[in-house]
Amino acid sequence: MEEKSTNKNQYEITGVTAQLFYLMQLFNCLVIMFFTLVTAHAMHGFILEGNAFHLITKCHATIVYWKIPVVAGILYISLLFLLSIECTNHIELIVKLWLEIMIGAGIFYYTGLSYTVMVLLILADIVRNRIDWGKKIVYIVLLSCVDLVLNGNVLSRYISPVSVSQIWNYYRSDVAAVFSGAVNIMFLIDVFIFILYMVFLILEQMSEKERIAALYRELSIANEKLAEANKQLEEYTEELVSAAETRERNRFAQEIHDTLGHALTGIVTGIEACIMLMDIAPDATKDQLKAIEEVARQGITDVRQSVKALRPDALERLKLEDALLKIIDETMRSTGITINYNCTTPLLDFSQYEEDAIYRIVQESVTNAIRHGKADVIDIDIGREDGFLNIKIKDNGIGCGKVYKGFGLHHMQERLSLLNGSLKYDGSHGFTIEASIPIRWGNSVEEKED
Template sequence: MESNRNLNYINLFMIFINFAIIVFISQIMTTTLYKISSAFMARDFFDQITVIPWKPENITIVSIGAYIILILLIMLKNKYIDSLKKFQISALLLCEIFLSVAIMTALNMSYNGIMLFIIADLVTNTKDKSNKVIFLVLMIIIYILSVYDFISLKIKMVSFQDFLFYYNANMRSYLMEIKSILSTINIIIFILYMIVSIQAQMRENEKITSLNRKLNLANEKLEVMNVQLKDYAVKIESMAETRERNRLAREIHDTLGHALTGISVGIDACLTTIDMSTEATKKQLNIIADVARQAIKDVRRSVKKLRPDALESSGLEEALNNMISQISKVTKTKVFFNANIKLLKFGHDEEDTIYRIVQEGVTNAIRHGQATEIYINMIRRDKQLNITIRDNGKGCADVKKGFGLRHIEERVKLLNGTAEYNSSDGFLITVNIPIRWGDESD
């Protein structure tokens, strides 16, 4: 911020010093011409020069007017430079060069320091590197060549010294010294501006380098944290699996273990009493049957805890419709569901498998295939339930079975079914499950 403020102050001083020099030279030339005319010294003056000079008022109007337009043009360009296109910036830079040449021409090439001001603005405010290099080279060439001694070899013009013909030797020396001092000040201010600009750029580069180091360090820490997080996730997953295994082990121990122990002991008792008392054996078998029935209830209760909530509160088809409706609401994917399973009844394990297959198929189509349309069909073919899930997603050249697809296969195999995949056109999942429970009417 401080560097930018210093650059603005120096820039304002450059604008002022250039304006002072242009006004000084143009007024010396204009005043001299008027004085020569008033003193009837025109013939002596024309004997000293090789070309007729501009009219006095034209010198002032062109030099000062072009400088004011130049300053306004630079301010306008810098204000809107971020929204300007490359060719527009190039056109504005060409206009700046044209106005600078017009000023130097009006002053008969007695001052070319205006090009330093243009160069300073170009270096600081032009961001496009190609534009900057091209116009910087062009401006430096113009600055080097735009001196009276060189230009006067090709183009006849009146030098600043010729305009001092009217004054005595002391006044001529005094005026030349003022011009020299003003030009030197302009050069010093230009050098100071460039030094401050370079220092500001160096500090900016140091800040960027420092930020890059911090960013790289943060990325390294983030990578380490990601590895740690993955390890932690694996541990958490392992702990969750362990807890679930322990819970299932407890359930089996508390239900089947207890029941099977009682049944085993009861059967042993029956083997002992069957030859001695049929009635006692029947009584014992009834007790064993009660234990077995209670064990079945306990197992069903444990299995229900593993079921999707949707299947607990509604039937299979309603649960599927609700799931599809929810997906359609939260995504832009259209899901078309056609089922002909109303006359079929399923066990809990079959319902769980069908529900999970549809759920996983729809999730894969949206997440991996980026599908916008999904078609789900369920029909009965002989003694098989055929499920197809087809989408219009991007598919894949080689089907790599992740956890989801392997999970579908494992569930289907438990029911003695088959699962197939095809990714030639979108992605297609085909599942066939034997109908175990039969028709509702059976």
């Protein structure tokens, strides 16, 4: 609010300064018109009375009377044109200043009007240019010297302007006094306008300096805030990088645990079965060993795939439900246990992260049931209810009185947390795991179910 008020005041001061400069130009035009017309009228009167010789000898008037206002008007228009030009460097300003001095001297010579009138106008033009004050002072001193030389008749032997006081003797003394008084008043008004112009110009420059200072202060504050924000951003970036590295390490460990854990569990259980069957049913043992070999090879493939892309190989080649059926079939063949799979909803339109989570939850639950629970029957139920996909995996193993969240359960919880899901488990009668994941695929499932 304060900055807007400052800008508004500055614009108002700038507008007043410009108006005063134009007022000086207009007022000087009126002064020149009045002065030259009165002079030309007096000269014409002398001529009509047959006193042309008096004009030449006493008044030093060798100019045709009607030429005085015409030439003065042309010169003043030229001066106004120069005043309208804004200079951007020292060379332009010095050329423009000398042209203005010469035009002012021409007006002084043809009209006899005091050169100070033109000096004030040229001074106003000098100070409004945006150059340093050191050069402005030099120009002001130069202009003042020219004014002293011309008004002091120092060059009277070379330059003889029209003697206005002698020409105005044509009028009665009282009329001439009125004309002289009017010119003096006009001169004082011109000086007064010039003083006002300088006052408002100084106020404008002070206001501009204050605005620049305010902008500098705001810029300094903004730089400090920016530096602080950059520092916070760097700290936050370091935290994000550290968190990303931690998540990636955890995910990698989780993938390796799930892949190797499932494969090794199947191999160990299958080998135990082979030891029991070796003497009783050699042929069944061979079939069991072949199934173990397939599980081992698939485990190697999954490990390689996990290292490469951290995604199960089965999900790269198959749809989610086909991948689940494949892992269930391989587990039953290699271990000899029974797995009952029941899915009442299509497993379609899941994202990669959701598919990975569902697959790993089933894989890890089956692995834990075999490794820790010593189960021989596992029930897997997948269904949809109230906008959630529910996965329930129950086994008939030994269970446990108090559940300690190990590596597998911990990683299940992490996967579900990333999907805003939940995990429940119970070890009182065998072991039961219930996972719930928010459904993200809209109404497509309902349409497919219908």
